[in-house]
Amino acid sequence: xxxxxxxxxxxxxxxxxxxxxxxxxxxxxxxxxxxxxxxxxxxxxxxxxxxxxxxxxxxxxxxxxxxxxxxxxxxxxxxxxxxxxxxxxxxxxxxxxxxxxxxxxxxxxxxxxxxxxxxxxxxxxxxxxxxxxxxxxxxxxxxxxxxxxxxxxxxxxxxxxxxx
Amino acid sequence: xxxxxxxxxxxxxxxxxxxxxxxxxxxxxxxxxxxxxxxxxxxxxxxxxxxxxxxxxxxxxxxxxxxxxxxxxxxxxxxxxxxxxxxxxxxxxxxxxxxxxxxxxxxxxxxxxxxxxxxxxxxxxxxxxxxxxxxxxxxxxxxxxxxxxxxxxxxxxxxxxxxxxxxxxxxxxxxxxxxxxxxxxxxxxxxxxxxxxxxxxxxxxxxxxxxxxxxxxxxxxxxxxxxxxxxxxxxxxxxxxxxxxxxxxxxxxxxxxxxxxxxxxxxxxxxxxxxxxxxxxxxxxxxxxxxxxxxxxxxxxxxxxxxxxxxxxxxxxxxxxx
Amino acid sequence: xxxxxxxxxxxxxxxxxxxxxxxxxxxxxxxxxxxxxxxxxxxxxxxxxxxxxxxxxxxxxxxxxxxxxxxxxxxxxxxxxxxxxxxxxxxxxxxxxxxxxxxxxxxxxxxxxxxxxxxxxxxxxxxxxxxxxxxxxxxxxxxxxxxxxxxxxxxxxxxxxxxxxxxxxxxxxxxxxxxxxxxxxxxxxxxxxxxxxxxxxxxxxxxxxxxxxxxxxxxxxxxxxxxxxxxxxxxxxxxxxxxxxxxxxxxxxxxxxxxxxxxxxxxxxxxxxxxxxxxxxxxxxxxxxxxxxxxxxxxxxxxxxxxxxxxxxxxxxxxxxxxxxxxxxxxxxxxxxxxxxxxxxxxxxxxxxxxxxxxxxxxxxxxxxxxxxxxxxxxxxxxxxxxxxxxxxxxxxxxxxxxxxxxxxxxxxxxxxxxxxxxxxxxxxxxxxxxxxxxxxxxxxxxxxxxxxxxxxxxxxxxxxxxxxxxxxxxxxxxxxxxxxxxxxxxxxxxxx
Numbered sequence: 001x002x003x004x005x006x007x008x009x010x011x012x013x014x015x016x017x018x019x020x021x022x023x024x025x026x027x028x029x030x031x032x033x034x035x036x037x038x039x040x041x042x043x044x045x046x047x048x049x050x051x052x053x054x055x056x057x058x059x060x061x062x063x064x065x066x067x068x069x070x071x072x073x074x075x076x077x078x079x080x081x082x083x084x085x086x087x088x089x090x091x092x093x094x095x096x097x098x099x100x101x102x103x104x105x106x107x108x109x110x111x112x113x114x115x116x117x118x119x120x121x122x123x124x125x126x127x128x129x130x131x132x133x134x135x136x137x138x139x140x141x142x143x144x145x146x147x148x149x150x151x152x153x154x155x156x157x158x159x160x161x162x163x164x
Numbered sequence: 165x166x167x168x169x170x171x172x173x174x175x176x177x178x179x180x181x182x183x184x185x186x187x188x189x190x191x192x193x194x195x196x197x198x199x200x201x202x203x204x205x206x207x208x209x210x211x212x213x214x215x216x217x218x219x220x221x222x223x224x225x226x227x228x229x230x231x232x233x234x235x236x237x238x239x240x241x242x243x244x245x246x247x248x249x250x251x252x253x254x255x256x257x258x259x260x261x262x263x264x265x266x267x268x269x270x271x272x273x274x275x276x277x278x279x280x281x282x283x284x285x286x287x288x289x290x291x292x293x294x295x296x297x298x299x300x301x302x303x304x305x306x307x308x309x310x311x312x313x314x315x316x317x318x319x320x321x322x323x324x325x326x327x328x329x330x331x332x333x334x335x336x337x338x339x340x341x342x343x344x345x346x347x348x349x350x351x352x353x354x355x356x357x358x359x360x361x362x363x364x365x366x367x368x369x370x371x372x373x374x375x376x377x378x379x380x381x382x383x384x385x386x387x388x389x390x391x392x393x394x395x396x397x398x399x400x401x402x403x404x405x406x407x408x409x410x411x412x413x414x415x416x417x418x419x420x421x422x423x424x425x426x427x428x429x430x431x432x433x434x435x436x437x438x439x440x441x442x443x444x445x446x447x448x449x450x451x452x453x454x455x456x457x458x459x460x461x462x463x464x465x466x467x468x469x470x471x472x473x474x475x476x477x478x479x480x481x482x483x484x485x486x
Numbered sequence: 487x488x489x490x491x492x493x494x495x496x497x498x499x500x501x502x503x504x505x506x507x508x509x510x511x512x513x514x515x516x517x518x519x520x521x522x523x524x525x526x527x528x529x530x531x532x533x534x535x536x537x538x539x540x541x542x543x544x545x546x547x548x549x550x551x552x553x554x555x556x557x558x559x560x561x562x563x564x565x566x567x568x569x570x571x572x573x574x575x576x577x578x579x580x581x582x583x584x585x586x587x588x589x590x591x592x593x594x595x596x597x598x599x600x601x602x603x604x605x606x607x608x609x610x611x612x613x614x615x616x617x618x619x620x621x622x623x624x625x626x627x628x629x630x631x632x633x634x635x636x637x638x639x640x641x642x643x644x645x646x647x648x649x650x651x652x653x654x655x656x657x658x659x660x661x662x663x664x665x666x667x668x669x670x671x672x673x674x675x676x677x678x679x680x681x682x683x684x685x686x687x688x689x690x691x692x693x694x695x696x697x698x699x700x701x702x703x704x705x706x707x708x709x710x711x712x713x714x715x716x717x718x719x720x721x722x723x724x725x726x727x728x729x730x731x732x733x734x735x736x737x738x739x740x741x742x743x744x745x746x747x748x749x750x751x752x753x754x755x756x757x758x759x760x761x762x763x764x765x766x767x768x769x770x771x772x773x774x775x776x777x778x779x780x781x782x783x784x785x786x787x788x789x790x791x792x793x794x795x796x797x798x799x800x801x802x803x804x805x806x807x808x809x810x811x812x813x814x815x816x817x818x819x820x821x822x823x824x825x826x827x828x829x830x831x832x833x834x835x836x837x838x839x840x841x842x843x844x845x846x847x848x849x850x851x852x853x854x855x856x857x858x859x860x861x862x863x864x865x866x867x868x869x870x871x872x873x874x875x876x877x878x879x880x881x882x883x884x885x886x887x888x889x890x891x892x893x894x895x896x897x898x899x900x901x902x903x904x905x906x907x908x909x910x911x912x913x914x915x916x917x918x919x920x921x922x923x924x925x926x927x928x929x930x931x932x933x934x935x936x937x938x939x940x941x942x943x944x945x946x947x948x949x950x951x952x953x954x955x956x957x958x959x960x961x962x963x964x965x966x967x968x969x970x971x972x973x974x975x976x977x978x979x980x981x982x983x
Contacts (some may be wrong), residue, residue: 014915036674039933040665074648085708093707101903113525120879156896206530239682347941349671349934354699362624373600380516381831390626428923
């Protein structure tokens, strides 16, 4: 991986990502009248400075090392994760989460819960079809009993089934 | 028709088969639970009123069903009101409305509802407004407020520009010729009344029941009661202040259903609501909690809305900018 | 006054009242444990059931629920990093690492005893302070609220001084997010992009569920294995060691209880602020601040003591003036009004027996709930041995549905997912989550109270130094900033030349 100022480019990513978000936030803030944007813009400008310091602290330079020593002595070195996790598992874990959230929005709670649980227990948990079906059914029953019956919360039906 | 519409349509068939018919014999109504939407969080003033009359209403419906108070809080009340407006006009969804609150939000733009099209079932009461100051305040009368405003703007504590109290304060001070500065941002009516008591501001304009409670506790003094004739001893009223229009600044609690509700179903609901308000348990609750409940029929509710609409058209400049 | 305390206590010691207290307690523990439910939901559910009850009985039931919620929340916070209620997020910080080390029993035992002690200390404080409740509420206005938020932000930042830069960055991120929504002090929407949902800002409960529960489940799924990495020691639960730990750290308990009592009375998310502030001050005062976040038992004791202590004082503004100090108190207000008790100066005069009875109910429930928690420690601790590929999907289901149930808004699910991914990235890239929580909770309040103060004083900044209460808070801020330096100087003075 390419190195910039003594540090591999990937290790700048968290600070760069946050800086991008902050700059977009600033751009949106400046569309509001001065009174409204005063606090958000003020905080965002301070963030830009702090993220600048964070970026510098990640370099392999003397200033970077000094900043880390003074301002982040407790951090693991340059923010690299302390324990390695297989990249595929990380991506898979996030994607399963996103898929479940999307399912909840699209098909609603009472459909998404059994579908997700069955699929997760089967393909990630590698349990038998029977165990997956029982687990999914049991959890769905629990959700329905607690939320729909006891709490009388109208469980979201899903965008595809008329939910707003 | 695009793919999304097709999927939505296809997906809607299954639940639609199980959905209640829109038109059904009024004799059978209600055959399932009724949802009573409160467009605010649990625990607030409107929430209390609904939860007080819901059990009584169950007693007076022709068939035994539950009336379920349901909080749909967001957007200052717009979400709950939008939800009511979009619901099927089958009598199983009703809501309480804060007028002029919901009217103010509609005029600002962005609301999906049109209050003129709502099926009104009645009104369960109204509150007039008044002016209060802390018990230790040197201000003893409205004349004192006017005198103060000659030297500097009088500071009134209130909520945000979206709320009724904000508009009510601006309108009332305009009518009375008091130069005002609003200290907004307090979260609820108790909060900004206590703020005035504490001295954050000079005075507060809010609904009378709350002012009365605070005065009874010795914390506050009511300088003015915006009713046509004051029911608060020692307080000026709209007549004595020479501003009868002050009596039009009110908080109404209307009950409504989605547009297009069949009149016979509306009549059943109105009848149950009227009896619920008159129910001895409800009356006792009203007395014990110092909450004013008074039933007005649907025609009166529609007239109230028209009156408020006309009033706020006149005072449009004080409705928060979009 | 003592006769009123006694009258309230005796009023509670009736079979019917105790039965309803027990029911409330059981419901409180369950609702406290499930993320997204919590006290407000439990009370709103029970409200119609209280219609036929005598006011005192309704208060026993409500007190039962409110006193038990924190214990329920601590259990899931420790076992699954899933805070049942927002304040329990502080318990996650050291409670979950303890569970990962196979010491779930130790952590739950400590949480139970800290809960109980904190509750008792909080009760005594409130009973002593109730006669002057009104005056206390009137002492805190916008200038004091502004300074309190600065104090909280400074304290939390100071507690993260081992990662000061990253802590300030995540704090800034929290502040930026807190400004989303309609500003009712200025009048205008920010960052809502026209949506109804964002008009009220980001709801703290779905955000915290994401930041802690969901983030940890993603982490667990990515890592594989089980919550507890020390399989063998989970079976030996060390629960009683945990109970005794609280008594070994009485200073921490007292500090947490005091903070909980003071902060609990302030309207807003006072429970969350109290828990995180107590945690941060404990880190600051510790001789080994670096051990926090890695399974330091004091990191469990401090927030737990604060959370339960705040329950009593949260009643003060609610009862004195009808100003709820959180969603749970707002619903409780509704229950009071439903039973003809109108909160306000009159209630303080006319319903003192009921008020004292309620405070006793809160304490009794907190003690009972702690005992229930201890009873179930062994089976509960075994949750930490369930394989991640089974546990994570189940926890995610409950977490997302719980998140949705907050106001029944499906957008909460999206917020939870986004914060879940954010929280996971923060774990992976070593950014502290402590500061983002406190900034998220307090950002809006900071701006609002500042602007209100400026409106009160016509732009004169001296309003922040004119009032006695403000000066006390400024002194606390100065002490918090100076404390690390003072400790270094004291250590140098003590060490041999």
